[in-house]
Amino acid sequence: MAQLVSTRNPLHSTRPLTVGVIPDTMTLGIWSGMNPDEREFTCDIIELRLDTLKTPAADLRAALAGNTTPILLTARHPAEGGQGSEDAAGRMTLIEPLLDLAVLLDIELRSAMEMKSIVEKAHARSVQVIGSFHDFQATPGDEILRGAISFAQPAGLDGVKLATFINSPADLTRLIQITSESHRLRLSCMGMGPWGRISRLVLAKCGSLLNYGYIGESNAPGQWPAARLKALLAEL
Numbered sequence: 712m713a714q715l716v717s718t719r720n721p722l723h724s725t726r727p728l729t730v731g732v733i734p735d736t737m738t739l740g741i742w743s744g745m746n747p748d749e750r751e752f753t754c755d756i757i758e759l760r761l762d763t764l765k766t767p768a769a770d771l772r773a774a775l776a777g778n779t780t781p782i783l784l785t786a787r788h789p790a791e792g793g794q795g796s797e798d799a800a801g802r803m804t805l806i807e808p809l810l811d812l813a814v815l816l817d818i819e820l821r822s823a824m825e826m827k828s829i830v831e832k833a834h835a836r837s838v839q840v841i842g843s844f845h846d847f848q849a850t851p852g853d854e855i856l857r858g859a860i861s862f863a864q865p866a867g868l869d870g871v872k873l874a875t876f877i878n879s880p881a882d883l884t885r886l887i888q889i890t891s892e893s894h895r896l897r898l899s900c901m902g903m904g905p906w907g908r909i910s911r912l913v914l915a916k917c918g919s920l921l922n923y924g925y926i927g928e929s930n931a932p933g934q935w936p937a938a939r940l941k942a943l944l945a946e947l
Contacts, residue, residue, distance in 0.1 A: 765794075
């Protein structure tokens with residue numbers, strides 16, 4: 712079967728994808744300075760962390776002029792590692808002016824109801840929406856993780872991202888089990904901490920679709936450099 716990466720709907724990809732995170736202006740400058748071949752070598756998708764970039768939409772557009780790599784927009788809630796507003800309306804004001812550039816949008820599962828209007832606007836533009844769940848201290852029990860997955864579809868979301876801190880091999884084993892199962896929505900799972908790098912390779916092999924790496928400097932424990940991660944995933 713041919714491997715597919717749709718530039719309009721990466722959730723249809725038949726292989727694990729690498730997401731290169733752009734959390735600050737320094738990294739944005741690195742990306743802007745790359746030629747098309749370097750960008751293709753680095754990652755399949757770029758994530759613009761709007762909550763940490765703190766850059767006007769017009770300046771982001773200028774920096775991304777000529778970019779052809781699919782874009783994922785994120786404005787993270789502070790309770791899940793973000794630096795923006797706790798108010799959903801405040802985060803939506805960061806997202807909406809750039810929706811036309813995106814193919815994917817990431818919102819927290821906890822915010823799905825509050826951000827329903829931006830989900831609807833995204834869908835109107837054929838932008839798929841991922842519901843994410845983060846735990847920076849532990850890997851919760853199966854009931855919580857499966858509950859997060861089950862909540863996403865009725866909430867009108869198109870995919871689920873689970874990112875947890877792995878404290879033991881047992882935590883990783885549970886994530887492997889969940890990732891390996893069939894789900895109605897595409898699933899992205901990853902670990903943080905000392906087991907993070909290992910988890911991202913194993914879980915990608917088990918079916919995790921979006922697998923995050925860094926372009927400039929790491930912004931989460933356990934990340935690979937994006938280009939190295941993409942190369943490794945191609946060897947799985």
